[in-house]
Amino acid sequence: MNRLIAAIQFLTLLPLGKSVVYDPKGMVPFFPVVGLIVGAFVSMFDHAALYFWPKPVVAVLDVVFLVVITAALHLDGLGDSADGLMGHRSRDKALAIMKDSRIGVMGLVAIVCGLAVKWAGIMHLDAHRTLVLILIPAYARSGMLFGIRFLPYGRPGGGTGRDFFDKPLKVSAFWGLLIPLVLSYFLGWRGLWLNLLFVVCTAVILVYYKKRMGCITGDMLGAMTEWTESILFLLISI
Numbered sequence: 001m002n003r004l005i006a007a008i009q010f011l012t013l014l015p016l017g018k019s020v021v022y023d024p025k026g027m028v029p030f031f032p033v034v035g036l037i038v039g040a041f042v043s044m045f046d047h048a049a050l051y052f053w054p055k056p057v058v059a060v061l062d063v064v065f066l067v068v069i070t071a072a073l074h075l076d077g078l079g080d081s082a083d084g085l086m087g088h089r090s091r092d093k094a095l096a097i098m099k100d101s102r103i104g105v106m107g108l109v110a111i112v113c114g115l116a117v118k119w120a121g122i123m124h125l126d127a128h129r130t131l132v133l134i135l136i137p138a139y140a141r142s143g144m145l146f147g148i149r150f151l152p153y154g155r156p157g158g159g160t161g162r163d164f165f166d167k168p169l170k171v172s173a174f175w176g177l178l179i180p181l182v183l184s185y186f187l188g189w190r191g192l193w194l195n196l197l198f199v200v201c202t203a204v205i206l207v208y209y210k211k212r213m214g215c216i217t218g219d220m221l222g223a224m225t226e227w228t229e230s231i232l233f234l235l236i237s238i
Helices: 002-011 024-049 055-069 073-085 091-099 105-123 129-150 171-187 189-212 218-236
Strands: none
Touching: 002 024, 024 055, 024 129, 024 171, 055 105, 073 091, 073 105, 073 218, 105 218, 129 171, 129 189, 129 218, 171 189, 189 218
């Protein structure tokens, strides 16, 4: 339970008091569970908001709610990663740019585009809207486990995500992903589509990171979460 609380505190703004442990590797398996919790809050907010506003307005509010409840943690990574990765800079130069706290034009564009894509997808959700809003944040945060498992950390000197890479992530750490996989069964054929999209999206991002940088950082994990979430919302609404 303490590891779950620590994971919730790390990834969200939910007020749960102080955790008695700080175990980065122990927190990682709970990332999908935290995603489900985030999704549940978004779903409840969405359900209430639909009584007062039309879907386009509620979609905007849902996106804002997601940003607020996660303290823009992943958006910060998306902006930094876009500034560093976009262009033909060397690996070391890209890492240096990502470490800079200032945001550039590419970072701003990436954030705006990511939020716009997410809004478009949520606005057009219809069938199984409640369950989709719960599942996609879980899948997006599950993607980080694959980044931690299959790519080396890119900052030997330290960084936000350094503690997650001290030891190789075991297969047993992926148990949390089983929960959204089981719940996706209730989406029918959309569940199969969602799982296929998640696999393809995660694989494409990891291959790109591997070819472009040969490593991953905390910022790149955040960017991976944001883009996975946006793409899944958009394509599940087809």
